Every structure is written in C-alpha cells, then in structure tokens.
Amino acid sequence: MDVQREHDQTYQATDARRVVGWVDLRGRRLGMWAFAVHRITGIGLVAYLLLHLLVLSILAQGPAGWDTFVTLARTPLFLALDVVLIAGILVHGLNGIRVALLGMGYGVGRQKPAFAGLLIAAAILLVLASIRIFAG
Amino acid sequence: MNWHVTVRVSRYKQDGSPPRFDSFGVEAGPDEYVINVMERIWAEQDRSLVFRHACHHGACGSCGLRINGRERLPCSVLIRGITTDGGTLTLEPLRNLPVVSDLMVNMAPFYERMEAVHFTPARVAEPILDETSGRPAVQPSPVLRYEDCLECGLCFSACPIFGTDPEYLGPGALAAIARMIQEPRDGVDVGALRRLADSEHGCWRCHVAFECSEVCPSGVDPARSIAALRRQGVADGLGRLFGSGR
Numbered sequence: 001m002d003v004q005r006e007h008d009q010t011y012q013a014t015d016a017r018r019v020v021g022w023v024d025l026r027g028r029r030l031g032m033w034a035f036a037v038h039r040i041t042g043i044g045l046v047a048y049l050l051l052h053l054l055v056l057s058i059l060a061q062g063p064a065g066w067d068t069f070v071t072l073a074r075t076p077l078f079l080a081l082d083v084v085l086i087a088g089i090l091v092h093g094l095n096g097i098r099v100a101l102l103g104m105g106y107g108v109g110r111q112k113p114a115f116a117g118l119l120i121a122a123a124i125l126l127v128l129a130s131i132r133i134f135a136g
Numbered sequence: 137m138n139w140h141v142t143v144r145v146s147r148y149k150q151d152g153s154p155p156r157f158d159s160f161g162v163e164a165g166p167d168e169y170v171i172n173v174m175e176r177i178w179a180e181q182d183r184s185l186v187f188r189h190a191c192h193h194g195a196c197g198s199c200g201l202r203i204n205g206r207e208r209l210p211c212s213v214l215i216r217g218i219t220t221d222g223g224t225l226t227l228e229p230l231r232n233l234p235v236v237s238d239l240m241v242n243m244a245p246f247y248e249r250m251e252a253v254h255f256t257p258a259r260v261a262e263p264i265l266d267e268t269s270g271r272p273a274v275q276p277s278p279v280l281r282y283e284d285c286l287e288c289g290l291c292f293s294a295c296p297i298f299g300t301d302p303e304y305l306g307p308g309a310l311a312a313i314a315r316m317i318q319e320p321r322d323g324v325d326v327g328a329l330r331r332l333a334d335s336e337h338g339c340w341r342c343h344v345a346f347e348c349s350e351v352c353p354s355g356v357d358p359a360r361s362i363a364a365l366r367r368q369g370v371a372d373g374l375g376r377l378f379g380s381g382r
Contacts, residue, residue, distance in 0.1 A: 019299040021231055026205025031346030031359075035296060038343075102344040105367030108360050111346060 034095060034115045041092040048085060079133050086129045090122040138163040139221035143177060145185065146228040148235050155235075157226075158182070170210035170218065171199055174227070174239075187239040194353060197288025201239050202228040207290035207351040230293035232302075246289045249309035252332070253316065254324050284354040285311070291348035291358050303337045307348035307358035310339050314361035317368075330372075339365040 023036050058065045072078060098114050101107055107114055141164045148155040160177045171189055178185045189199040194212040201210060203218055204226050219225045233241035291307040298304055305313075313333045320326050333339045342362045349359040 021296045021299045024205060027203075028206070028347060029350045031344065031350065032296070035343055035345035035347075099344055102363060103342070103366055104370050105363040108363045111344065 030112045030115055034098075034111075037091060038095050038099065041088040041095075044088050045092060048088075076134075082133055083126065083130050086133075087122070087126050090125055091119070094118040094122055138165055139215065139219075139223075140164075141173070141215065141219055141221075142224040143173060144224060144226040145177070145238065146226075147185075147238050148229075149184075149237055159224075164215045166214070166216035166221075168215050170203060170208075170213045170215065170225070170227075173215065174210060185239075186237040195286070197286030197290075197353070200230055200288040200290050200293070202226075202230065202293065207294045209288065209290070209353050212353060230289055232293055232295070232298040233289065241289075243289055246292045246306065246308065247287070249305055250287065250312060252305075253309050253312045253329065254321075285356050286354055288353065290351045290353065291356075294347035294351040296345050296347065297341050297343060301337055301341050304341045305332070305335075305337050305339075307342075307362065310342075310365060311356060311358035311361035314365050317365075330368075333365045334369055334372075339369065342366070 022039055025033060025036055028036075055069065058069050095115065095118055098107075098111070098118055102111055102114075141162055143160045143162055144157050145160065146155060147158050160181050162173055162177060162181075164173045164176075169192075171192060174185075174187055175189075178187075187199065187201070189211065190196045191198070192211045194209050197209065199210050200207060202208070203210060203213060205228070207230065210227075215225075227239060229235050229239045230241045233243060233245055236242050285308065287308070289308070291311075292298075295304070295307055298306070310333060313329045316324055316329055317326055339362050342359075344359065344363075346359045349357045352358065
C-alpha cells in the first residue's frame with residue numbers, strides 16, 4: 001500500500017516521537033505494560049550478550065586475566081547483577097511464550113491473567129535462583 | 137458546586153515555533169464532560185485553541201485525543217472521572233498522526249488505510265441479504281460486528297507498533313480486513329485483502345499490546361481480529377507447506 005506521508009514535517013510524526021510510544025505508559029493497561037517490559041528486557045538481554053562476548057575476550061589474555069575476572073564475578077555486586085540478569089531472562093522468556101500463543105490467536109481473552117501468572121512463576125523461580133546463587 | 141481544575145493543553149502551530157503546553161484554570165462541574173470544558177476555554181480564554189468536535193455524544197468519533205496520556209473521546213469523559221477538585225488534566229493530540237494545530241491531527245494516514253481495505257460498513261439494521269431467500273446471508277455474532285467502529289482513530293494512536301513501522305496497516309484497517317473476510321462484500325477481492333494482511337506491514341507486525349482494544353470506545357476489539365487473521369495465516373501457511381493451502 002502506498003501511503004502518502006506529505007504531512008511528516010509536523011513535529012509529532014518524527015520517528016523519535018513515535019518510539020516514545022513504546023514506553024509512554026500513562027493510563028495504559030496490563031497488556032501495554034507487558035509489551036514495554038518485553039521490549040526493555042529484550043534490549044537489555046542483547047546488551048548483556050554483547051557484554052558477555054566482550055568479557056569472554058579476556059580469555060585471550062591467559063589464565064591470570066581470567067582468574068582476576070572470576071574473583072570479581074564472585075563479589076556480592078556481581079552476584080546481584082546475575083539475579084537481575086536471570087529476572088530479565090525469566091520475564092522475557094516466559095512472556096515470549098505468552099506472546100507467541102497470543103500471536104497465533106490462543107488465549108486472547110486471558111492475556112492479562114496469563115501475564116500475571118507468568119510474573120508469579122518468574123518471581124518463584126527467581127527466588128530459588130537467588131538462593132542458589134548466594135548460597136553456592 | 138464547581139471544581140477548580142487546571143487544564144494543561146498541548147499547543148502547536150505551523151509557524152516554526154516549538155510545541156509547548158499552556159495551562160488554563162477553569163471552574164468545572166464534576167458532572168460536565170471534558171469537551172464542555174474545552175469549549176469554554178476556547179470561548180472565554182483563548183480563541184486560537186484548535187480542536188475537532190461534532191456530535192457531543194460519542195457517536196461521530198471526531199473529538200478523539202489523549203486525556204492524561206490515554207486515548208479518549210472527551211465528549212464521553214466526565215470531569216469527575218478524570219481529575220479531582222484542585223486537580224490537573226492534560227490534553228494532547230492523538231499519537232502517530234501529524235498534528236495540524238494544537239489538538240487537531242490530520243486523520244489522512246488512518247483514512248488512507250481504511251480506503252485501501254475497501255471497507256464498506258453494513259449496519260446491524262441492514263444485513264447483507266441472500267438474493268433468493270431474502271434472509272440475511274450471514275449473521276455474525278453481534279458482539280463481534282466491526283460496524284460499531286466510529287473511525288475515531290484512537291486505536292491508531294494507542295498502538296505502539298508505529299514506533300517500529302510507520303507504514304503499519306494498524307488495528308482499524310486489520311480489523312476491517314478480518315470483518316471483510318468474515319462477511320465478504322460485492323466486488324471486493326478477499327484474496328487480495330488476505331495478502332495485504334499477510335504483507336510486511338500487516339498483521340504480523342502486531343506485538344499484542346492490546347491497547348487498541350483497551351481504548352476503543354465502541355468495543356470493536358481489533359486485537360482479537362488481528363489474532364484471528366494471524367491464526368488463519370498460520371493455518372494457510374501450514375496448508376501451503378503440506379500442499380493443501382489456498
């Protein structure tokens with residue numbers, strides 16, 4: 001479809017303004033919150049993946065460099081960041097299943113309880129993972 | 137007793153000046169509609185304030201804008217439902233549509249999509265009749281009838297996908313396609329509509345935020361229609377893959 005966009009010079013049609021719509025949650029309902037959380041965790045996980053690859057490059061410096069990093073990675077701050085990472089993975093992964101099912105037309109009438117349920121499941125799994133991380 | 141309400145209004149003129157917010161103090165009855173307050177601001181405080189309105193009772197859909205960030209028809213929103221005595225309410229134009237002036241947007245991108253779908257409304261009182269029997273050829277479930285659409289554009293504004301794809305067909309046009317497939321109209325190529333829905337800017341762009349259905353003042357539920365299109369698309373794709381599809 002050829003949509004004419006001759007009015008794009010007006011301020012609200014700029015791409016930057018449109019992207020704000022992803023995270024402008026004023027007055028929005030649960031489905032939109034799920035959308036925003038999915039976007040934010042998705043972008044966060046991509047950033048983590050790049051950082052992870054960068055950290056792995058320390059291996060090229062030999063065992064001494066890696067041992068130094070492992071010592072740092074066992075500090076409480078790093079372990080807390082691991083918990084944040086797992087929270088992102090759980091929410092994004094579980095909501096990904098919800099989005100895939102909804103996208104194919106399954107459970108459309110139950111999308112809100114589905115999101116609430118996956119958050120509860122993610123919270124339980126996150127508590128178990130946190131105990132394992134800090135106790136181990 | 138009237139309330140004192142501060143109304144923050146998004147202002148924009150095509151004179152090169154940047155957009156801004158103006159605040160207007162008004163005395164408003166809690167059971168007044170927001171559109172009445174807007175008209176008083178125009179009449180008593182600022183005749184340059186631009187907004188669109190017509191029927192004043194939620195039938196035409198022309199006054200749609202964002203009230204406190206959410207897409208609403210100001211002719212259907214009571215002051216007491218949106219603020220309190222001494223409170224503030226914020227009025228902004230619809231998103232994803234170019235602003236003409238202040239609260240008035242150019243609806244052309246929305247209407248162009250509806251035209252591309254060749255949608256022809258058929259009201260409940262005028263069903264498509266079978267030529268032989270004279271009875272309704274198809275009697276869809278009343279709650280799923282798309283004809284309740286006001287073409288107000290609230291769904292177009294609430295949908296976050298335009299941040300990803302400005303050429304996205306949008307909830308209204310996709311819901312219209314679903315309706316046309318459900319109850320085909322004379323002279324409309326349903327196959328072409330299926331292909332349009334299945335295109336790069338079609339139903340697969342939807343990321344199920346459900347805001348289109350949440351803000352719809354007529355209960356059209358475009359999100360459910362988009363899900364139906366996708367489900368059909370998956371079935372068609374699997375059919376093609378295994379040799380039995382359309």
